Amino acid sequence: MNLEKLKEIVRTVLPSVDVVIGYKKGxxxxxxxxxxxxxxxxxxxxxxxxxCMHNLAAYLPSLKNRAAVVVKGCDSRxxxxxxxxxxxxxENVVVIGVPCQGxxxxxxxxxxIDHQPVIEASFENDTVVIKTKKGEARLxxxxxxxxxxxxxxxxxxxxxxHLAGEEVEPKIDEKTAYQEIREFDARSLEERRxxxxxxxxxxxxxxxxxxxxxxxxxxxSCIAETRDPHWMxxxxxxxxxxxxxxxxxIHLAGRCTECGECERACPMGIPVxxxxxxxxxxxxxxxxxxxxxxxxxxxxxxxFKVEEEKIEEHKIR
Amino acid sequence: MKKAxxxxxxxxxxxxxxxxxxxxxxAPCLEDEAVLFKPVEPDSxxxxxxxxxxxxxxxxxPQSETLFxxxxxxxxEDPRRTLVELDDTIAVPxxxxxxxxxxxxRGIAVIDRAFSKTExxxxxYLARRxxxxxxxxxxPEPSTGCFCTRVGCGPAETSDSDVMMTELExxxxxxxxxxxxxxxxxxxxxxxxxxxxxxxKEAQKAAHERMIKEAGExxxxxxxxxxxxxxxFWEKAAERCLGCGxxxxxxxxxxxxxxxxxxVVDKGERIRSWDACMFHxxxxxxxxxxxxAQKALRLKNRIGHKFVYYGEKYxxxxxxxxxxxxxxxxxxxxxxxxxxxxxxxNSGTVSGEQ
Numbered sequence: 001m002n003l004e005k006l007k008e009i010v011r012t013v014l015p016s017v018d019v020v021i022g023y024k025k026g027x028x029x030x031x032x033x034x035x036x037x038x039x040x041x042x043x044x045x046x047x048x049x050x051x052c053m054h055n056l057a058a059y060l061p062s063l064k065n066r067a068a069v070v071v072k073g074c075d076s077r078x079x080x081x082x083x084x085x086x087x088x089x090x091e092n093v094v095v096i097g098v099p100c101q102g103x104x105x106x107x108x109x110x111x112x113i114d115h116q117p118v119i120e121a122s123f124e125n126d127t128v129v130i131k132t133k134k135g136e137a138r139l140x141x142x143x144x145x146x147x148x149x150x151x152x153x154x155x156x157x158x159x160x161x162h163l164a165g166e167e168v169e170p171k172i173d174e175k176t177a178y179q180e181i182r183e184f185d186a187r188s189l190e191e192r193r194x195x196x197x198x199x200x201x202x203x204x205x206x207x208x209x210x211x212x213x214x215x216x217x218x219x220x221s222c223i224a225e226t227r228d229p230h231w232m233x234x235x236x237x238x239x240x241x242x243x244x245x246x247x248x249x250i251h252l253a254g255r256c257t258e259c260g261e262c263e264r265a266c267p268m269g270i271p272v273x274x275x276x277x278x279x280x281x282x283x284x285x286x287x288x289x290x291x292x293x294x295x296x297x298x299x300x301x302x303x304f305k306v307e308e309e310k311i312e313e314h315k316i317r
Numbered sequence: 318m319k320k321a322x323x324x325x326x327x328x329x330x331x332x333x334x335x336x337x338x339x340x341x342x343x344a345p346c347l348e349d350e351a352v353l354f355k356p357v358e359p360d361s362x363x364x365x366x367x368x369x370x371x372x373x374x375x376x377x378x379p380q381s382e383t384l385f386x387x388x389x390x391x392x393x394e395d396p397r398r399t400l401v402e403l404d405d406t407i408a409v410p411x412x413x414x415x416x417x418x419x420x421x422x423r424g425i426a427v428i429d430r431a432f433s434k435t436e437x438x439x440x441x442y443l444a445r446r447x448x449x450x451x452x453x454x455x456x457p458e459p460s461t462g463c464f465c466t467r468v469g470c471g472p473a474e475t476s477d478s479d480v481m482m483t484e485l486e487x488x489x490x491x492x493x494x495x496x497x498x499x500x501x502x503x504x505x506x507x508x509x510x511x512x513x514x515x516x517x518k519e520a521q522k523a524a525h526e527r528m529i530k531e532a533g534e535x536x537x538x539x540x541x542x543x544x545x546x547x548x549x550f551w552e553k554a555a556e557r558c559l560g561c562g563x564x565x566x567x568x569x570x571x572x573x574x575x576x577x578x579x580x581v582v583d584k585g586e587r588i589r590s591w592d593a594c595m596f597h598x599x600x601x602x603x604x605x606x607x608x609x610a611q612k613a614l615r616l617k618n619r620i621g622h623k624f625v626y627y628g629e630k631y632x633x634x635x636x637x638x639x640x641x642x643x644x645x646x647x648x649x650x651x652x653x654x655x656x657x658x659x660x661x662x663n664s665g666t667v668s669g670e671q
Contacts, residue, residue: 026650028461033650034557054649059557111350115367117461133458202348204371204380204566206593211561212648220597227577227598234577234590236380265648267370267563269351 001098003048006070006164010043013094013162018065020096023052029121030106030130034059048164049123050104050141055259058214061087068094072103073168074148076157077257077292078214084292084299085255087217097160099168104128105146107269112144113137148260148273151177158293178281181274196242202268203241209272210248212265215255223247249275254283254301257292286310320493321514322507324482329489332506333357333415340411340450343376345369354414365416365484368460370646372421372569373414377445378428380566381590384441384576388584407441412449413501420463420640422453422477423470424569427627427636431572434631441589450497453478454489455521456528462641464532464654470638472528473521483517490517532639532654538661540625545660551613554656557649560612562593564643564651570623570636573599594619616656624657 010020019036024045026033032047034054048070056069057078071079076097083090109118109130116132123129126141142150155168184192207224210216223231224244233240248262249272256276263273284290286308287300308314324332336342337357346355347362354373357363385405392398414421425446432442456463456472465471475481479498482489490513493499544550565571575592579585592599595616600609609615627636637653644652 027644027652031650036556058559107350117459202351202353204562204591206562206566207596208559208561208563208648211559225596225598227601230577230579233579234381234575234588235579236590261648265559265561265563267567267646267648268353269349 001048001050001052001100002165003046006048006096006098007043007046009096009162009164010037010046010068011040013068013096014040014043016066017068017094019063020068020070021056021059022070022096023047023054023056028118030104030109030118048098050100050102050128051106051121051123053103053106053146053264055212055214055261057082057259058212058261060093060214061217066092066094068096070096070098070164071157071160072098072100073154073157074100074152074257074259076159077154078259079292080159080295081215081255081257081292081299083295084297085215085217085302090295094162095157095160097157097163099156099163099165100149100152101126101155101168102141102145102149102152104141104144105264107264108144108146109139112139146260146264147180147271148258148263151180153177154293159295178277178284181278181281184274185278197238199270200241200245201238202270203245204268205236205241205244206267208265208267209245209262209270212261213248213252214259214261215252215257216248218251245272245275248272249279252276253279254287254289254299255291256280320499320502321510322491322502322504323488323510323513324491324507325488327487328506329363332504333363334359335504335506336413336415336501340413341376342413342415343373344415345373354417357415363416365454368418368456368463368640368642370642371567372424372640372642373417374421374424374428374569374572376412376414377425377449378442378572381588382441384587384589386584386586387580390583407444409444409448412445413452414449415452416482417451417453417478418456418640419453419472419474419477420456420465420470420638421569422451423465423474423638424640425451426477427570427634427638428572430631430634450480450501451478452480452482452491452498452501455481455483455517455524457484457520457524459528459531460641460645462644462652462654463528463639464641465639466525466528466532466534467536467654468635468637468639469535469537472524483520485513485516485520488513490514492517536658536661540657540660541663543663545617545621545625548613550659551617552611554659555611555613555616558595558612558616558651559648560595560597560615561648562591562595563646563648564653565593565595565619566591567642567646569638569640569642594622620653620656620660623653624660 019038023032024035024047030051032052034056055075057071057075082088113130113132116134120131128139130137153170153172260273289300307316342357343354344357344363345352347364352364352369353371354369385403388402390400392400432439475494479495481492490510493502573592574589577588579588601607623637628634
């Protein structure tokens with residue numbers, strides 16, 4: 001992540017686009033926020049550090065104009081997937097890639113500093129330094145990285161018109177990437193059900209997970225809220241909440257680019273990204289497909305084969 | 318007569334258990350890393366050291382509730398006729414909200430007006446409200462996003478609670494503010510608190526000063542009408558908003574709801590559930606027209622309701638208690654405090670940001 005290089009790129013790109021989506025300082029140093037640059041005067045306000053968690057590609061489908069967007073490795077996969085699904089036109093987007101050494105989970109930082117208000121935060125190589133009233137805490141980036149970063153295989157954007165920084169080699173292979181899911185799968189059905197029921201119990205149906213998701217495309221027609229037809233009960237019961245999260249997960253089968261925004265957005269700290277990752281693992285095993293990796297791929301849910309190699313029921317006898 | 322009791326920290330569990338024997342106790346409980354107001358169970362871990370993610374409004378105004386249940390029946394005398402059986406019993410348990418913050422209590426006061434000072438007072442809400450006692454904790458330290466003093470509330474504000482508890486070295490001074498509060502303090506677990514009153518007063522004063530230093534004094538400047546009606550202002554302010562309902566559902570003062578009839582075959586229920594003005598459906602009309610089709614207009618309504626419209630209806634009162642929950646809980650850190658401050662300046666194109 002190289003802020004000066006990024007500013008330089010933005011300065012060159014800005015005249016050719018209507019808006020540049022990047023990050024600027026927010027609530028405090030731990031909470032940068034998405035910003036929408038339209039004038040060169042705003043370039044100096046740009047921020048780039050491991051706290052820049054938001055997947056800015058999520059804003060692309062709602063923009064009518066030509067935009068440049070700052071993306072980390074994970075976010076770049078969203079650009080690819082959106083383009084494959086026809087939700088954006090690749091030629092309308094200038095992709096400014098940021099090779100990434102791993103982001104910071106605000107939730108994990110707060111937990112490590114006993115939920116003290118943050119006075120200052122700064123980032124050094126692989127350490128985040130947090131100042132609170134109780135003093136200074138030096139946290140290893142690895143210890144406060146969101147789960148998605150610990151299993152990241154694409155630290156360098158898979159698509160980029162400009163690159164702000166040196167390429168970063170992935171530290172994880174495909175097998176380790178899904179390790180956590182396999183371990184969870186090894187638990188009994190009852191255990192897993194109890195786990196999710198307890199997690200979903202906290203859900204307040206605010207739909208932050210859905211709205212933060214760059215690939216949730218139903219928008220105003222989401223099954224969770226439509227009033228005519230009234231598909232889902234508005235009761236705040238565990239069953240209804242589970243139903244919603246399952247629909248969300250299933251709708252992302254073979255589409256989720258694992259940016260983790262659903263999980264980050266959840267005010268209740270429900271690990272909803274895990275559901276999508278599980279489905280992605282299955283999709284990979286069934287169809288050998290990983291979403292948002294190559295512009296030339298055809299997502300399996302957008303096509304069909306007469307016979308599916310790994311699905312017994314789809315074989316012609 | 319004002320009554321004060323002293324609760325030793327080591328007796329906190331015992332005291333809550335004793336309250337639990339008499340009523341349903343809602344307290345901030347630790348769930349994973351999140352602190353949430355929930356009915357206390359024997360294995361609950363109560364966490365008073367930081368503000369809860371959610372507000373305790375759900376104790377009085379649940380996320381969803383059945384207003385009545387119904388069943389259609391054929392009239393056995395005349396099969397052409399269908400009869401409807403209705404059950405609209407309101408069953409309400411005695412409830413104690415334990416460990417609210419003054420901003421939470423203020424939030425309930427805001428909701429109270431909406432459900433009582435109207436032509437159609439709400440029997441469901443009022444039945445629960447009448448049976449609820451609010452025990453509020455003096456906020457020792459401001460959290461990220463807190464700005465209560467700026468909207469006329471404060472970390473030691475007593476006006477909306479039944480009992481005020483203030484943390485001291487090895488316990489809490491519990492001061493009754495209402496007769497409900499006095500009744501709650503009738504407990505052999507509490508010691509006489511008179512000796513701690515001066516100390517608690519000091520702590521409350523210190524908390525207030527800390528918050529003033531952090532957030533500033535009450536800002537009574539009215540909203541600038543030109544800025545408030547500037548489309549550019551709202552488009553800029555809403556730019557990064559994702560349009561989810563986290564802010565409204567975490568908010569202690571938001572009270573908008575939706576009503577749905579949910580029927581399966583011959584029986585069903587009328588459900589009232591929280592709604593959020595940031596959702597597209599919120600003002601979607603039956604004709605298909607939506608007067609607030611853009612998120613900028615929806616944000617204007619959300620902020621406008623709190624800082625303009627509510628006050629127009631209820632003596633200039635601000636319907637925001639400055640708790641900072643919407644700020645902390647927002648996936649893109651939208652800051653209601655900054656937007657509200659920007660609204661007070663006459664600058665039709667300001668961005669609502671620093």
